[in-house]
Amino acid sequence: MIQKEDVVIRVAGESGDGSSATGEMLAQAAARSGLHVFTFRTTPAEIKGGPVMFQVRASNSPVRSMGDAVDVLFAFNREAWDLHHADMAPNAVLLYDPEEFDLPAEFTGIAYPAPIGQIAQAAGNRRGKNVAALGVVAALFGLGLNKLEDIVRAKLGKKADLLESNLAALRAGIEYAHQLAKRDPFWMESTGEHDRYVMTGNQAIVAGALHAGVEFFAGYPITPASDIMEGMAAMLPQIGGGYLQAEDEIASIMACIGASYGGKRAMTATSGPGLSLMSEAIGYASMTEIPVVIVDAQRGGPSTGLPTKMEQSDLNIALHGGHGDSPRIVLAPASVAECFHLTVWAFNLAEQYQTPVIVLSDYSLSFRTETVEPFDLSKYPRIDRLRPNGELAAKQYRRYELTANLVSPMVAPGVAYAQYTATGLEHNEFGNPDYTPANHAIMTEKRWGKLAPLQHSREYVRRFGAERAKVGLICWGTTAGPCRGAVYLAGQEDLPVAMLQVQMLSPLPVDAINEFLEQVEIVLVPEVNFQGQFAKLLQAELGIKVRSMTKYTGMPFSRLEILRQIHALHGLAEPVLA
Amino acid sequence: MIQKEDVVIRVAGESGDGSSATGEMLAQAAARSGLHVFTFRTTPAEIKGGPVMFQVRASNSPVRSMGDAVDVLFAFNREAWDLHHADMAPNAVLLYDPEEFDLPAEFTGIAYPAPIGQIAQAAGNRRGKNVAALGVVAALFGLGLNKLEDIVRAKLGKKADLLESNLAALRAGIEYAHQLAKRDPFWMESTGEHDRYVMTGNQAIVAGALHAGVEFFAGYPITPASDIMEGMAAMLPQIGGGYLQAEDEIASIMACIGASYGGKRAMTATSGPGLSLMSEAIGYASMTEIPVVIVDAQRGGPSTGLPTKMEQSDLNIALHGGHGDSPRIVLAPASVAECFHLTVWAFNLAEQYQTPVIVLSDYSLSFRTETVEPFDLSKYPRIDRLRPNGELAAKQYRRYELTANLVSPMVAPGVAYAQYTATGLEHNEFGNPDYTPANHAIMTEKRWGKLAPLQHSREYVRRFGAERAKVGLICWGTTAGPCRGAVYLAGQEDLPVAMLQVQMLSPLPVDAINEFLEQVEIVLVPEVNFQGQFAKLLQAELGIKVRSMTKYTGMPFSRLEILRQIHALHGLAEPVLA
Amino acid sequence: MTAVPITSAPVVYKPSDYRSDLKPIWCPGCGDFGVLAAIQQALAAAQINPKDLAVVSGIGCSSRLPGFLQTYGLHTVHGRALPAAIGLKTARPDLTVMAVGGDGDFFSIGLGHLPHAARRDLDITVVVMDNAIYGLTKGQTSPTSPRGHVTKSTPYGQSAQPLHPLAIVLASGASFVARGFSSQPKQLAELIKAGLAHRGFAFIHVLSPCVTFYDTYKLYKELVYNLPDTHDPSDLDAAMHYAVESERLPLGIFYRRPPLEPLPRPTPKPFDTQAYLNRFRA
Amino acid sequence: MTAVPITSAPVVYKPSDYRSDLKPIWCPGCGDFGVLAAIQQALAAAQINPKDLAVVSGIGCSSRLPGFLQTYGLHTVHGRALPAAIGLKTARPDLTVMAVGGDGDFFSIGLGHLPHAARRDLDITVVVMDNAIYGLTKGQTSPTSPRGHVTKSTPYGQSAQPLHPLAIVLASGASFVARGFSSQPKQLAELIKAGLAHRGFAFIHVLSPCVTFYDTYKLYKELVYNLPDTHDPSDLDAAMHYAVESERLPLGIFYRRPPLEPLPRPTPKPFDTQAYLNRFRA
Ligand SMILES: Cc1ncc(C[n+]2csc(CCOP(=O)(O)OP(=O)(O)O)c2C)c(N)n1
Ligand SMILES: Cc1ncc(C[n+]2csc(CCOP(=O)(O)OP(=O)(O)O)c2C)c(N)n1
Numbered sequence A, B: 001m002i003q004k005e006d007v008v009i010r011v012a013g014e015s016g017d018g019s020s021a022t023g024e025m026l027a028q029a030a031a032r033s034g035l036h037v038f039t040f041r042t043t044p045a046e047i048k049g050g051p052v053m054f055q056v057r058a059s060n061s062p063v064r065s066m067g068d069a070v071d072v073l074f075a076f077n078r079e080a081w082d083l084h085h086a087d088m089a090p091n092a093v094l095l096y097d098p099e100e101f102d103l104p105a106e107f108t109g110i111a112y113p114a115p116i117g118q119i120a121q122a123a124g125n126r127r128g129k130n131v132a133a134l135g136v137v138a139a140l141f142g143l144g145l146n147k148l149e150d151i152v153r154a155k156l157g158k159k160a161d162l163l164e165s166n167l168a169a170l171r172a173g174i175e176y177a178h179q180l181a182k183r184d185p186f187w188m189e190s191t192g193e194h195d196r197y198v199m200t201g202n203q204a205i206v207a208g209a210l211h212a213g214v215e216f217f218a219g220y221p222i223t224p225a226s227d228i229m230e231g232m233a234a235m236l237p238q239i240g241g242g243y244l245q246a247e248d249e250i251a252s253i254m255a256c257i258g259a260s261y262g263g264k265r266a267m268t269a270t271s272g273p274g275l276s277l278m279s280e281a282i283g284y285a286s287m288t289e290i291p292v293v294i295v296d297a298q299r300g301g302p303s304t305g306l307p308t309k310m311e312q313s314d315l316n317i318a319l320h321g322g323h324g325d326s327p328r329i330v331l332a333p334a335s336v337a338e339c340f341h342l343t344v345w346a347f348n349l350a351e352q353y354q355t356p357v358i359v360l361s362d363y364s365l366s367f368r369t370e371t372v373e374p375f376d377l378s379k380y381p382r383i384d385r386l387r388p389n390g391e392l393a394a395k396q397y398r399r400y401e402l403t404a405n406l407v408s409p410m411v412a413p414g415v416a417y418a419q420y421t422a423t424g425l426e427h428n429e430f431g432n433p434d435y436t437p438a439n440h441a442i443m444t445e446k447r448w449g450k451l452a453p454l455q456h457s458r459e460y461v462r463r464f465g466a467e468r469a470k471v472g473l474i475c476w477g478t479t480a481g482p483c484r485g486a487v488y489l490a491g492q493e494d495l496p497v498a499m500l501q502v503q504m505l506s507p508l509p510v511d512a513i514n515e516f517l518e519q520v521e522i523v524l525v526p527e528v529n530f531q532g533q534f535a536k537l538l539q540a541e542l543g544i545k546v547r548s549m550t551k552y553t554g555m556p557f558s559r560l561e562i563l564r565q566i567h568a569l570h571g572l573a574e575p576v577l578a
Numbered sequence C, D: 001m002t003a004v005p006i007t008s009a010p011v012v013y014k015p016s017d018y019r020s021d022l023k024p025i026w027c028p029g030c031g032d033f034g035v036l037a038a039i040q041q042a043l044a045a046a047q048i049n050p051k052d053l054a055v056v057s058g059i060g061c062s063s064r065l066p067g068f069l070q071t072y073g074l075h076t077v078h079g080r081a082l083p084a085a086i087g088l089k090t091a092r093p094d095l096t097v098m099a100v101g102g103d104g105d106f107f108s109i110g111l112g113h114l115p116h117a118a119r120r121d122l123d124i125t126v127v128v129m130d131n132a133i134y135g136l137t138k139g140q141t142s143p144t145s146p147r148g149h150v151t152k153s154t155p156y157g158q159s160a161q162p163l164h165p166l167a168i169v170l171a172s173g174a175s176f177v178a179r180g181f182s183s184q185p186k187q188l189a190e191l192i193k194a195g196l197a198h199r200g201f202a203f204i205h206v207l208s209p210c211v212t213f214y215d216t217y218k219l220y221k222e223l224v225y226n227l228p229d230t231h232d233p234s235d236l237d238a239a240m241h242y243a244v245e246s247e248r249l250p251l252g253i254f255y256r257r258p259p260l261e262p263l264p265r266p267t268p269k270p271f272d273t274q275a276y277l278n279r280f281r282a
C-alpha cells in the first residue's frame, strides 16, 4: 500500500447532523496518535441548519495549510456532494451514505458506501451516526485507531447513558470498514507518538495573553473573536484579573486604556467592525503612550461583509486607522503556534514601547485546530513597562520625559508625588497641554522615534527556502502557510524559491526585508485581499516595486495556487501535483 | 516710493482687544479696493483671552499662501512683540502702541508709534481703538482707503450709537498716519477695482454644497468644521432641506446614509476625531454603494491633538479608515476657490459613482479668507445618481446590477416594484446576502472597478511651472499654495521648477502623475505631516521612489521653506528674498 | 423619466403582500417569526403601500427582518438603525419609517441613540425584539439578561443589573410606549398598528424568545399580564412604575401623549446660488 | 524597585492640596470654577490622599478639570470618560475614581455609556457640569438646552425636547443620584462628599452656567430650590417625579439605595501556564 505524504479528509453535511463532530474527533484521534494535524471548517450563514464542512489534513511532517485538494470526501448527504466534489483531487476517494443518496453517475473514482445511520441504529442508537462515521474513516485510512474510544468517551463526558451505544457504533463502523475491499492508496498511520497540543488560534491567543500576564480584558461579542473574550471571561476571575463585557467596542478599548493607565496589562479582541469603531481610541492610546493590546480576528469585508469567511483585508486600517500621525505596532501570526508566540510579544512590546499593539489574526486561524509543539516557556519572559525609579519630588514627575531612547517612565496611580494628567491634547514632558510648534515637533518625533529601533529588529521575520532565488515570496499572516507549502513543493521540483514571512507590519522590519530583496530577483506578494494592501505597504515604505498576487473570495490560498504563479514567473508549465 | 509686489501685515494682540477685528476690516478694505487678499489667523487655546494674531497678505497679483515673512507688524501689546518679532522680514516695519510698551531696544528697523487708544479716546470712545488702528495702517500703506468708512459702517451694523465715535476714530487714525514721516517702501494701492468674493474655506464649502443641491445635512460640532454645520443650519430650512444636529458623529453619518438611501443628496462635516468615529459607517456606505459627502477639516493630531492648528495628517485615515477593502473617493482643495469647486464635484462624484466622497480641508483653509474670482456657474452642473428607467416588474429590480460601467441604477423608496433591502453583508445583484466565493469576487471587483476610470481622469490635477525640470513638486491640499509661491520665486530666478497639484487622492489619477514623472528628474513631495503620508501613497500606488519633505509643527509651509529645498536639490545657495 | 411599474398595485394589501421571497434564517421556533407575522398584520391593517414603507435595522438575528419583507429595507451596521431611520424620515417625511432590531442592537451598542431619538419625537415606529441574549453571535449575555445570568461571556454570572428599556425610553420623553409578546401576535399586531398610527416616536418593546440560546417561552408565559383597563396611558408616573416592574411583565400601551407640535420653520424657497454668493462680494 | 517620594505626605489635606499649578483656561465667571472648588472641599472633607485619586474626563471646557487638580487624571476623548473610569476602577479597586465632564460629553456623544455605568453600580463618583450648551466649541445647542433654544447650530430653535439626565440615570438603576448648583458650592461639596462616601455609582448633576455662551445664572437662581426635608431618598417613584420636573430645579439627594452586593467570584490563584496548556494536550 502506498503511503501518501499527507492526506486531506473532508467531512461534509448539514449543521446538526454530526458531520462536524466526526471531523473534530478525527482530528483529535490523528493528533493523539502522533500525526501533525491542520483543520479547516466552514460555518453556515444560518444560525441553525445550513451546509457545513470540517476538513482534516494529517501528516507525519508538519502541516501549514489546509492542503490543495481533498483526498477523501465523506458526504453525509447529497448537498454535500454537490458543494464539495469540485474540490476533490483527481484520485480522490468518496465516502457517502447510501441511505441519503445514490452514488452519482458522473463520479468515476473509488467510492465506498457507508450507511452510517444504519450502522449506528444496529448498534443501538441512530444518533451515534457521527461516531460510526468516525470509525469508518479512521479504520479505512489508519488515523489514530487506538485513540478512538478515549476520544468518544471524553466527548460524551457526562452523558454516560449514551456511551455504550456510541462505543458500539464506533466498533461497528470500524468493523464495517474492515470488511470493505480497500482499493485506495491512502494510509496515514503515525510513525510515533508525540507530546503536542491541539489548539485553535483563538485558544492560543488566550493562552498567550494569560502567559504574558494579562490582568484586564474588556470586549464585545463578534465573530470570530468572541471566544477569545469567552476564554478571558472564564479565566480572569480565577486569577484575580478584571473582566468586562462592555456595551460596545469603544467602551471595550476605553476600559482597557483606563485599566492600563492604572498600571495593568490590558487587552481587547474584536473583528473588523469593532476595529473600525476603535480608531479614535487607538489614536488616543498612541498619543498618551498607554500600552494596550488589540486582537483583530479579520473576516471578509468591508462592512458586515462575510462574517464567516477569512480575509486579510484589515491591514490598512490596522496601520492607518486613526486620524493624525498615530504610531502603533502591528503583528500578524501565521499559525496557531504563532498566535501564542506573538500574543506574548504583543504584551511585551506594548509595555516596553508604551503604545497600542494590534494583533491581526483571521477567521481561518481563529477556528482551525493545529497540532502545536510544546512551547519552551523559558523563552517567553514577561517584560514590564518602565516605571519611575528612585526619589520623586513634588510636581517634578515628567511623564513624557525625553529620555535617550524616548521611552519615558510611566507611573501608575497610587505613587505619591507623581500625579499627572494624561491627555490626548498635544502635551509637554510634564503632560501639560502645549501647542507650540517646537513642542509638537519634538513630541511627534518622540512618539515615532521610540519605535524606530524595531525597524532594525530581526525578531519578527521568518526566512525560508533557498538562499538566492529568482522568485522571492514576501507574505504575512496565514498566507505564510500556503507559501511555505509552495516553497516546499518547488523544492521537491528542484526549483529554488525564497520566502520571507513578515510578522511585524508596523514598524516594518526594513533591514531584514532589504537584505531579502538583495537575494531575489522578482518579489511576489500573495495575500487575501483585493487591494494588495501588504504589497502597497512594501512599496510605500521601501520605495520599491513588487508583484502583487491577490485573492478575494473569502477563502485562503492553496499552496498550489501560489506554486502555479511561481511556475509562471519562471516560464514553466502549470504544476501538477503527484 | 518703491512698491513691493505684495505686503504681509500682521496685527497681533490679545483676544478681545480688537486686534483681530482690525485685521479683518483691513482685509475687507484691501479686497474691496481691488487687491487680492489672503488672510491667516491663530486662535488661543483659552476660551476667552490669550494671544491672537490676524495676518493679511495683499497684492495686485493673485496670492496663494500666507507669505514668507511679516512686512508690517502691528503689536497691540508687549506680548505680541515677543511672540511675533522673529517672523519679521529683515526690512520690516513695526507699529506699536506706546501706551502699552516702549520701542524694544533690540529693534533697529523702521518703527512708528501708534497710540491708538489715545487717538480713539480723543475721537470720543476709547473702544474705537481697533478702528483707529485700521485707519493708521490703511493710510500708511495705501490699503483700500476709500472703502474704510463703508466697512466700519457695515461692521457696526445696528449699533448706530457707536458709529459716530468710530468714524471719528477712523478719521483720526488716518490723520495721525498722514502726519507720520513715512520712511518705509510699502505701498499697496490697487490698480483697479474687481468683482471678487471674500470668503473663508468653510464658507466656500457651504456655498459649494448648496450649489450642488445638498438636501440633507447632519453633523456634530467640532473645530474647525462647526461653521460648515452652522451654515447648513441657517440655509437648509430656508430651501426645504433636512438638517440635524446629531448626538455624535456616528449618528451624523448614519443619518446622512439614511437620507441618501431615501434619494437625497447628503453631507456631513467633521474633523479628525469625528472622521475616526465614522470609519465603520463609511465602510458601510462603500459596501452598500450609498452616496455621501464627508468634509474633514483637518487639525493637528493625533487624538484631540492641536485643535486650533493646521495639519495634513488625516490623509491615511481618509484613504484607509474602514476595515476590509472599502473604496471611496478622496478630494483635497488647496484654496478657498477650490473649496467651492471640489465640494460641488464631491456631490457629483458621490452621486455618479454611488460611493462616499471625503473632502480633506484643513484648519488654515477653514478660517482664512481669500479673494475669489466669481465662479462661472455654468461650469458647475448638477449630476444626479443613475435611477432605474423604464418598466419595472415585481421582484425583478436588481439594485446591484452588473452594468457595463459597473454603476447600477439606484432607486429611492416610493417606487413600486423596486423594493429592495440595502445590506452591509456581501450581497448579490438583487441585494440579497450571498457569501459564495464567486459572488464576493465579482462584487468586490464591481465596487472597485466602477471607480477605476477616474485613474485616467485629468480633471483633478493642476499643473504649474516649467514643462521640464530637474525638480518636480507633487503636492496636495493647502501645501499647493506655498508650492506655487516657490515655483513662482524660482521662476523669478530663472530656475525652472515643475509642479503637479493632485486634487484627487483616491482613486489616484495615475495617468497624469505618470506623465508628470516623465518630465522631471527629482520628485519632491512637501506636506504637513510626520509620516509623509502622500509621498508614501505615491510610492505605494506607483511603485516609484520620491523625496518626502515634511513639516509637523502645526504650521503651514512658507514658500521660502520649499524654495530652500529646491535650491538644495540644485546644489544652489540658500535663497534670499529681495 | 422615472421608473414605471408594469402593472398597477393591488388596491387592498394582504399580510402576505408584505412578505419577500427570502426564507428567514431564523431557527425554527424563534420568537422573531411571530414578530414578522405581527408586523405584516399591522401593515395590512393600516393598508400601507409596501413601496412607501422603509424598514431600517442594525445587526443581529432580529435585524435581518427587513430582508424578509417585500418593502424597502436598510440593514445597517450594529446599533445604528435609529440614526439612519431619523435621517431617512427627516429627508423623506412622505415615507412610513420603521426601525427594528434586537436588545443588543438597541440597548447595548445602540443605546446612545435611543434617548435622542425619543426626544426628537419624529414619526418613526420602533419594534425591538428583546430575547435578553445575543442570538446571532451565539448566546452571550445582553443588557436585558437578568442579574446573575450565566452565559459563555459571563460564566460567573452577569454582575450588572438588567436595564429596563421602557423606563429609559419614558425618561427620554417618548410619546408612545408599549410592550408586546411574540407569542401573542394578535395583541402585538394591534400595538404595532397603534404605533404606526401615532404621529410621533412610537416604541414597542417585544418579548421575543431565542429558542436556541435562552429559551424564555415558559418563563415569559408565566410572567406576562395585560396592563389593567384602569391604567391611564397619559399618566407618566404610572407608566414609569410599570416600566420598572420586573417580577411580572405587563403588556399593552404604557404611555401615549400627543406628539410634539413642530416649531415654526421658514417657507422654503428654491436656492439661488448667485444671490447667495453676492453676500460675499468684496 | 519602585518610586519613592522624597518627603512624606502631609497628614491632613487642605482643599488647596488638591490644586495643581495649571491655571484654568475657563472664562472668568464660568460655573466650573465653583465646581472645582467644591470638589477640592469634598476631597479635603473626605481626606482622600491625592495619590490615591484618579479623575477621568472627556473633552469640553469642563473636562479640562482633571488637569487643574493635583491628583491623577485621565483626560480622554469626547464622551468616553465613563468606560475609561470603569476600566480603571475594575483594574484598580483600591483607587478612588471620579468621572467628570460636561453635558455634551455625558448626555450627547457619551450617553450610550451612562445607563451601562449606572447598572454596573461600581464605586465611581460622577460629576457632570451641565451648562446646557457646548462651551468649548463656542456655543452650540446641547441635549439639555430647552426646546426652541436658538444658537448657531439651531438658528430656528432646537426642535427636540431637552433630556432629563437624572430621570435617565434613575431609570438605569443608579444607586445615588443628586443635583447641585455651582453657585452653591457648600451644598455642592456636601453632595460630592456624600457621593464619594457612597460605595456604588454616585451621579451628581451640577448646574454650572457658561457665562460666555449661555448665561443662565439669573435663570437658575430663580428656578433652584432644595428638595423638601420630607423627600425620602429611598423612594424611586418620588425621585423620578422630581427628576422630570423642569419648571423648577430641585437640588439635593434625589435617590439613594445601598449599592449592589457583589456576586460570588472564585478565590484568585496565580496563573500556571504549563498547567493551563496541559488542557490542550493531544
Ligand atoms: C460593531 C459590531 N460589533 C459586534 C458585532 C457582532 N454582533 C452581531 S449581532 C450582535 C448582537 C446580537 O444581539 P441582538 O442585537 O440582541 O440581536 P439577536 O441576534 O439577539 O436578535 C453582535 C454583537 C457586529 N456585527 N458589529
Ligand atoms: C469626537 C469628537 N467630536 C467633537 C469634538 C468637539 N468637541 C469638543 S468639546 C465638545 C462639547 C463640549 O460641550 P460639553 O461637553 O457640554 O462641555 P463644555 O465645554 O460645555 O463644558 C465638542 C463637541 C471632539 N473633541 N471630539
Ligand code: SF4
Pocket: A047, A048, C025, C026, C027, C029, C030, C031, C032, C061, C062, C131, C135, C136, C209, C210, C211, C212, C213
Ligand atoms: S439564535 Fe435565537 S434569536 Fe437567533 S434565530 Fe435562533 S432562536 Fe432566533
Ligand code: SF4
Pocket: B047, B048, D025, D026, D027, D029, D030, D031, D032, D061, D062, D131, D135, D136, D209, D210, D211, D212, D213
Ligand atoms: S466657554 Fe462657557 S463653559 Fe467654557 S470656560 Fe467659558 S464660561 Fe466656562
Ligand SMILES: [Mg+2]
Pocket: C060, C102, C103, C104, C129, C130, C131, C132, C133, C134, C135, C142
Ligand atoms: Mg437579542
Ligand SMILES: [Mg+2]
Pocket: D060, D102, D103, D104, D129, D130, D131, D132, D133, D134, D135, D142
Ligand atoms: Mg456644556
